[in-house]
Amino acid sequence: MIEAVEHLAHQAFFGGVAAAGFGILFNFGTRDLLWCFAAGAIALGLRTLGLDAGWSLEAASFVAAACLSVCVAGFLHPRLDPAPDMIALTGCIPMVPGAFLAQAILGLFALTSPNPDKEITTVVLSVEYLLRVAFTICAIGTGLAVPLHILKLMNFRGSAAE
Amino acid sequence: MNESNSPRLDRQDLGKIALVSLRAARMIMESGGRAQVIAKSAQTVACGLGAEFLGLRIGYASLAISLGDDANMITRMVVVGRHGVNHRLDQAVRRVVQRITTERMTPGEVEVELDRIAQTTPKHPPLFVAAATGLACAGFGRLLGVDWLAFVPILLASTLGQHARHYLLGKQMNPCVAAAMVAFGCALISSQGAKLAGSDTVNLAMIASCLLLVPGVPATNAQTDIMDGHPTMGSARAVSVLMIMIFATAGIWLAGAILGVHP
Structure with a gap:
């Protein structure tokens, strides 16, 4: 139990660190960086809970993105003026499976070598990684977009109140 | 949004409005904005400055807008630079776009305001x-x-x-x-x-x-x-x-x- 909590805290903390770091790269203001950290921690925390419960990466990423989107758009948007959706998106950046994509492309590179080793395994693994990347990015995008569309917060401050 | 008692715009006025609308849209695009926000920004600026918005074409490397009024119709295009993500600049442009809907601004004033935020929006070292x-x-x-x-x-x-x-x-x-x-x-x-x-x-x-x-x-x-x-x-x-x-x-x-x- 303690191990599971430690793992959850670890993933949430480093999710927050990654989101805040990318928040600086995306030129967020100082105040918003705290929200980026919180958004990243929430997203990674929820995804870790899902994965620990035996869900697939895609399902856990979708639920984490959707919950974060609801939190940000539904409850925090007056404090995250004027574009809460960008905070939610930055919070989800640590869930983008860039490492899978790199490994998938590396696998495809390996197939083109003169004498590829374990071709069938490499093909299966590469296709699996590519599919996981595609489905996970779609899961994150859908999880972020659906609540925002429902809550009519997609665009400007003005339109949020429409 | 086009007021019926607004003064008639000649082609030169429409050209200025088109260019300033495209400028705002381009800044949002180069700052990582979504296509819907880019389109809405251009439309808000154009309509807020008194033109009739006919359409916007959003390409990856260029933007084109068509504006008109009862008598004239023009189309203008701008090239878009490197796509990046700049949250504070994106937000500053959106605030200017918001202001156009509530304050009476001229294309020149909007241009000056966009110049100002492009130069003064803070960046991390x-x-x-x-x-x-x-x-x-x-x-x-x-x-x-x-x-x-x-x-x-x-x-x-x-x-x-x-x-x-x-x-x-x-x-x-x-x-x-x-x-x-x-x-x-x-x-x-x-x-x-x-x-x-x-x-x-x-x-x-x-x-x-x-x-x-x-x-x-x-x-x-x-x-x-x-x-x-x-x-x-x-x-x-x-x-x-x-x-x-x-x-x-x-x-x-x-x-x-x-x-x-x-x-």
Whole structure:
């Protein structure tokens, strides 16, 4: 139990660190960086809970993105003026499976070598990684977009109140 | 939104409104805005300045707008620069666009305001950004399962990598080529550093140090654009994300081949 909590805290903390770091790269203001950290921690925390419960990466990423989107758009948007959706998106950046994509492309590179080793395994693994990347990015995008569309917060401050 | 008692606009007035609308839209696009926000910004500026908005074409490398009134119709186009993410600039432009709906502004005043925010919107110092990006990649590494011994090498490699990327893009280098070069350097430094530190996760460290190159915002924007009815822009974004990743992976592969490490 303690191990599971430690793992959850670890993933949430480093999710927050990654989101805040990318928040600086995306030129967020100082105040918003705290929200980026919180958004990243929430997203990674929820995804870790899902994965620990035996869900697939895609399902856990979708639920984490959707919950974060609801939190940000539904409850925090007056404090995250004027574009809460960008905070939610930055919070989800640590869930983008860039490492899978790199490994998938590396696998495809390996197939083109003169004498590829374990071709069938490499093909299966590469296709699996590519599919996981595609489905996970779609899961994150859908999880972020659906609540925002429902809550009519997609665009400007003005339109949020429409 | 076009007021019936507003003065009639000649072609020159429409041209000015079109250019300032495109300027606002271009700034949002170059700052990482979604296609729907870009379209709405251009429309809000054009209508707020008294023109009738007829349409906007959003391409990956250019924007074109058509405006009119009862007597005239014009179309103008601008070229869009490198796509990046700049949250504070994006927000500042959106605030100006909001002001146009509530205050009576002329195209010249909007242009001056856009010039002002382009020059005065604060940016974090490049070294601070590089260090923060390094920390983010090291955090990513921990999420991927990299051991603590590889943490500092990833941090150093990604910090140097981000600084190099900033320099190369500032020199107008092609973003794909820059991604390959940065990935090669990051993979080389992080793998050697992790090896020296005695890490058991050298291969993961190579990949984690290059995650700064993953275009996460364009990847999610691509999907949102397609959902919002801008499939051309969404597809172009998705292809550009894939190209960046292929070049970045080529850099990692080359570093691995030289060092004999299988990433």
